Amino acid sequence: MLDDLNTYAVQHQTLSALVVGAVVLMVAYFLALPREHVSPILANVPLVDISEVKKGQVELGGLQDALSMNCEKYRGQLWQLKTRHGTVVVLPERFISELCYLPEEFVSLEAKNTDRFFTRYTRLTPTSIGHDPAHLLHCVKHDLTRNIGSMMKEIFEETEYAFNSSLGECNDWKEIALGNVLTRAVALVSGRVFAGPELNRNPDYLQSIIDFTFVAFKAIEAISRYPAWQRPVAQYWVEEVRGIKRSLNQMEKILASIVPERLRLISEGKAPSNLTTWHINSVPAEKKKDLTVHAHTQLVVSTAAIHNTTMLTTHIIFDLLARPEYIGPIRDEISEVLSHENDNYLTKSSMTKLRKLDSFMKESQRIHPLGLLTFERKVMKDITLHDGTVLPKGCCFAVPAYFMAMDPERWGNPQEFDGNRFLKLRGDNSGGKYTFIETGIGQNDLIAFGHGPHACPGRFFLNNEIKVILSYLLLNYEMKLLDGESRPENLVSADGIGPAYSKKILIRRRR
Ligand code: HEM
Incomplete structure (x- = not known):
């Protein structure tokens, strides 16, 4: 009997110790959890909550509708939009000019990206791996932009290789999934500029940058579906987040032989000009060998x-195929500009002469912007705006770029697709006003690339890249929508308006 009691007491004590231990571990886990940022909700500012809208509904336009309806309802005022990704204060454009030049300690794009892209888990910003973003920015803003002119031949050669190798002879009409063909072409061209000819056609490198592009966006979506307290552990089983780590490891292996060799070439003054060289030159000495x-x-x-x-070029091609009357004049313009070149490719200075193409690209971007919101920032210190409105520390704000691009008060006939809209606005003006790369907040301006010092620094490069790709396709191929089909419906998601990426079109070599 005593033995039984003793055994029971020992078992009871062991069980109690286990329960207490488990509770202590759980409390310790919750205390140790990294605190995720939650944007404050502003008092007395209208709040529209679409965070509970089911995924399918949002993708069918819930976000787009919520933005259009409420921007109209609260025209000229601030309002707040709560989505699954957090709460954002939607600002009328009149506040942009006073906000865009505020220093990083007041408003930060990097901090917004950190929260919005869950970079603690996805590692999608330089700061998330303890690296200063200034180096990447310097490479894109200065080195890439400065070198576009000298890289036009390479951009053309890679475009030619990309389409010849993926389309083959193509003498008869052939069905292609436009987005897939363009992804590979854009990856080859970008890769040529970022990594050079010794790497960009290497199947491992090419696959790695393409896979990462897709897995990165999926990882943000996948991790956002877990409550904040589960994310620190969920990151180890969410396949897309694991995919990011795999891609990083693979790219490190690919660069293992390239970086030491590049350091040697740099020391001998013989290094080729591309992102690998620019980045090595930009980082401090202790990071030069850091794979x-x-x-x-x-x-x-x-x-x-x-x-x-890729998304923007797909939109533009769908728009061209839906309005074939624009193709002839744009093709003629390209042939005319090319006829004044000494070689068979367009140079940087010729690009500015492609005014019809430029206008068409900008109109396509106006109607199908990739982002419904732009100029997104996180407030790092309380800010008082000119009318006394206070944006408290921690809140995120954005400007409704899509609403502005489709606002009858700004455009008169915003629903109408007019490929020559910006051509007419430019008139004989040879300056940058109303060009594809220009950003602005006035009447007939777009902010699809953001605005101010953080406006997309890659747009100078992509402007040339897209024009080379479109010129090549228009001069060498005929394209059309499948019989009886009209422009494929867009896919609206939390990130913006994407084209129906895998929709097929018909293509054949011009006769
Ligand atoms: C259709 C193509 C693209 C679109 C629509 C686009 C759009 C944008 C937008 C809206 C921003 C934020 C600007 C702001 O909030 O003021 C941005 C920033 C940025 N973009 Fe792009 N982008 C594109 C392509 C590219 C390319 C090709 C590159 C690189 C080669 C690039 C590199 C960057 C970088 C580094 C930033 C951050 C700038 C900063 O922090 O100051 N983008 N982009």
Whole structure:
């Protein structure tokens, strides 16, 4: 009997110790959890909550409708939009000019990206791997932009290779999934500029930058579906987040032989001009051999370049095929400009002469912007705006770019697709006003590339890249929508308006 009691007491004590231990561990886990940022909700500012809208509904236009309806309802005022990704204060454009030049300690794009892209888990910003974003920015803003002119031949050669190798002879009409063909072409062209000819056609490198582009966006979506307290552990089983880590490791392996060789060439003054060289030159001495930071930069810049450029080019081609009356005049313009070149490719200075193409591209972007919101920032210190409105520390704000681009008060006939709209606005003006790369907040301006010092620095490059790709396709191929089909419906998601990426079109070599 005593033995039984003793056994029971020992078992009871063991069980109690286990329960107490488990509770202590759980409390310790919750205390140790990294605190995720939650945007404050502003008092007395209307709040529209679409965070509970089911995924399918949002993708069918819930976000787009919520923005259009409420921007109209609260015209000229602030209002707040709560989505699954957090709460954002939607600002009328009259506040942009006073906000866009505020220093990073007041408003930050990097901090917004950190929260919005869950970079603690996805590693999609340089800061998330302890790397200063200034180096990547310097490479894109200065080195890439400065070198576009000298890289036009390479951009053309790679475009030619990309389409010849993926389309083959193509003498008869052939069905292609436009988005897939363009992704590979854009990856090859960007890769040529970012990594050079010794790497960009290497199947491992090419696959790695393409895979990363897709997995990065899926990882943000996948991790956002877990409650904040589960994310620190969920990151280890969410396949897309694991995919990001795999791609980073693979890119490190690919660069393992390239970086030491590049350091040698740099020391001998013989290094080729591309992102690998620029980034090595830009980082401090202790990071020059750091494969992780170089691999990360290659992948992050490639993602910005491949995803957005492919989506935008797909939109433009769908618009051209839906309005074939524009194709002839644009094709004639390209032939005319090319006829004044010494070689068979367009140079940077010729690009400015493609005014019809430029106008068509901008109109396509006006009607199908990739982002419904732009100029997104996180407030780092309380800010008082000119009319006394206070944006408290921690809140995020954005400007409704799509609403502005479709606002009858700004455009008169916003629903009408007019490929020559910006051509007419430009008139004989030879300046940059109303060109594809221009950003602005006045009447007939677009802010699809953001605005101010953080406006997309990649747009100078992509402007040339897209024009080379479109010129090549228009001069060498005929394209049309499948019989009886009209422009494929867009896919609206939390990130913006994407084209029906895998829709097929018909293509054949021009006779
Ligand atoms: C269709 C293509 C693209 C679109 C629509 C686009 C759009 C944008 C937008 C809206 C921003 C934020 C600007 C702001 O909030 O003021 C941005 C920033 C940025 N983009 Fe792009 N982008 C595109 C392609 C590219 C490419 C090809 C590159 C690189 C080669 C690139 C690199 C960047 C970088 C580095 C930033 C951050 C700038 C900063 O922090 O100051 N983008 N882009």
